[in-house]
Amino acid sequence: MRQRGEAYSLEAGELFLMQPGMEGEFLVGASSFCKKESFSIFGSLLPALLEKSGLAKLNVIFGINHSPVHRIFGHLNALEGCDSPEALLENTRLTFELLTYLAAPMQAEQAPRTLLELKSHLEESLDKEHTVQEMAQLYGCTPTHLTRLFRRHFHTTPYRLLIECRMRAAAKLLRREPELPIKALIERIGYRDALNFSTEFKKHFGVSPREYRRYLHNINGF
Numbered sequence: 001m002r003q004r005g006e007a008y009s010l011e012a013g014e015l016f017l018m019q020p021g022m023e024g025e026f027l028v029g030a031s032s033f034c035k036k037e038s039f040s041i042f043g044s045l046l047p048a049l050l051e052k053s054g055l056a057k058l059n060v061i062f063g064i065n066h067s068p069v070h071r072i073f074g075h076l077n078a079l080e081g082c083d084s085p086e087a088l089l090e091n092t093r094l095t096f097e098l099l100t101y102l103a104a105p106m107q108a109e110q111a112p113r114t115l116l117e118l119k120s121h122l123e124e125s126l127d128k129e130h131t132v133q134e135m136a137q138l139y140g141c142t143p144t145h146l147t148r149l150f151r152r153h154f155h156t157t158p159y160r161l162l163i164e165c166r167m168r169a170a171a172k173l174l175r176r177e178p179e180l181p182i183k184a185l186i187e188r189i190g191y192r193d194a195l196n197f198s199t200e201f202k203k204h205f206g207v208s209p210r211e212y213r214r215y216l217h218n219i220n221g222f
Contacts, residue, residue, distance in 0.1 A: 001026045003059050009175075011168070015061040015069070015102070020046060037073055041095055049096075053103035061102055072098045111153035114139065119154070123165050126189045132158050166190060167204040170197070174213050182209060 001008045001016045003024040010016060018024045028036065050056040072094050079091050111119075118139050122130060135158050136146040150158050166189045173185050182194055191197040202208050207215065 001059075006059060008060055010060070011062070013062070013066055015064075017055060017058055017061065017102075019050070019056065019059075039073070039076060041099075043095075049099060053099065055099065055103055064102075068101050069098070072101075111149075115149055115153060119161070122158075122162055126162075126166050126169055127187065129190060130162055163200060163204070167201060170201060170209070171205065171212065174209060175216055178213060178216065185209075 001010055001024070003016075003018065003022060008016065016026070018026075026036075047056075075094050076091065076098075079087050079094075082088075082091075118135065121138070122135070132143045132146065136143040139146055139149075141149075147157050150156060150161060154161055156164070169189045170185060173180060173188065177185075182197075186192070186194055186197045189197075198208055201212070205212060
């Protein structure tokens, strides 16, 4: 994404605000490379609302609780094509709710410090093999309780969080070290089998590591 002379590589769940009256552009990869949801918002009151809320100064919003956003997007999708007075009024209400939320998002419940430390430990030692049992032992609880805590505070399981961290690390290595052999790459992020890694990477990003690297090569300098 580009806007105001700044370029961004968006991660899953991040929101990009294409400001009215400004030139912006976005580039995506081949089919299934990513999934993008978007809405266009118009109205005479929009510029003043964006300015007063502080949204006019933002390009990217990240680190928020996504549940309210997905709920509003779902309702707006359901209203698409409806032009009755009631539907238009509901569309306006939902749009205002969305902008108000984005201006002051409700953060997810703060996780305990020790749980955040465990999460950081996982992110900083991806080359090690981690099991849920070992994670629970480090935290001092049962695997079942640890999974419950992860679902509550991170909206995922310990195993899926570990996979997410490894996939993000793999994508970053492919971007920053394009000549790095896959064998060396997977060792850095805790995989021992290239086929398992490639399967998980394609499931996560929609393309194989080879296709991802080719895509990066084709847009180099964009």
